[in-house]
Amino acid sequence: MTMWLINLLINRKWKCETLTRCYEEMQKLSKIGDNANILGFMSLCKNSYPNEFDDNIFQIFRNLDVIYDKFKKLESDIDPSYWAFYEFGERMKFLEANQNKYDNSLRLLLKEFNDNIIEFVDKLEKKNNSSGIKSFLRGIKYWGYTKGVLTMVEKNIDINSSIEIERTTDISTNYTPFGSSLQPKARALRKLMKKKNKKHMNLIGLYENKYNKLNDKQYKTSKLLL
Numbered sequence: 001m002t003m004w005l006i007n008l009l010i011n012r013k014w015k016c017e018t019l020t021r022c023y024e025e026m027q028k029l030s031k032i033g034d035n036a037n038i039l040g041f042m043s044l045c046k047n048s049y050p051n052e053f054d055d056n057i058f059q060i061f062r063n064l065d066v067i068y069d070k071f072k073k074l075e076s077d078i079d080p081s082y083w084a085f086y087e088f089g090e091r092m093k094f095l096e097a098n099q100n101k102y103d104n105s106l107r108l109l110l111k112e113f114n115d116n117i118i119e120f121v122d123k124l125e126k127k128n129n130s131s132g133i134k135s136f137l138r139g140i141k142y143w144g145y146t147k148g149v150l151t152m153v154e155k156n157i158d159i160n161s162s163i164e165i166e167r168t169t170d171i172s173t174n175y176t177p178f179g180s181s182l183q184p185k186a187r188a189l190r191k192l193m194k195k196k197n198k199k200h201m202n203l204i205g206l207y208e209n210k211y212n213k214l215n216d217k218q219y220k221t222s223k224l225l226l
Contacts, residue, residue: 060098060106063091067113075120079132082139088117089149096150114148121146 070088074080092113099106121140124133140146 060095063095064109067091067095071113071117071120079130080124080136082136085136085140085145086143089143089145092149110150114150118146118148 067088070084070091074084074088077084092110095106095110099110121137124137127133129137
């Protein structure tokens with residue numbers, strides 16, 4: 001949803017130089033009629049967003065959206081495209097490079113993506129495959145992707161963290177097992193990211209407050225000496 005709004009801003013040629021300004025423009029878009037359905041989403045975020053986010057998080061969300069769509073396409077196509085799989089892998093590598101910035105939450109999500117792509121490839125290998133699927137699998141094997149696309153798979157992830165994210169999900173029977181669990185977990189990931197960034201902002205505020213008080217004290221002392 002976040003990236004959909006950003007793309008909408010780009011398509012309408014809005015020029016907003018800061019995250020706060022972009023968010024204000026998003027709010028305007030939600031009120032002009034054609035996007036009224038996202039007004040509720042805006043009201044949920046307005047107290048803390050976007051001041052607790054950085055540009056890197058937007059890129060993470062964008063890549064999460066893309067790899068989800070790519071996987072759904074791979075899963076639904078009769079003859080999966082190797083190039084769609086390749087782009088899926090490249091996006092995963094970008095996310096993997098950022099996985100240590102946000103606690104365990106992003107690693108958990110990437111591991112689930114990786115596990116599901118391994119399961120997807122295994123199922124294809126067991127089918128009575130068409131020539132298109134055989135060609136696809138040859139490409140997967142050539143690049144060494146039969147065991148997923150991550151370069152380092154986290155094997156000792158905290159089970160309690162996994163359970164906590166699982167509790168936040170709202171499984172829908174209208175989706176595949178992969179899709180039904182992924183979307184709520186992506187929402188949980190965003191919540192965890194916001195929490196961590198809020199702590200970071202609070203620490204910065206505390207430091208600035210102490211720094212200002214120290215400067216005031218030094219200023220008063222220097223006046224007395226004069």
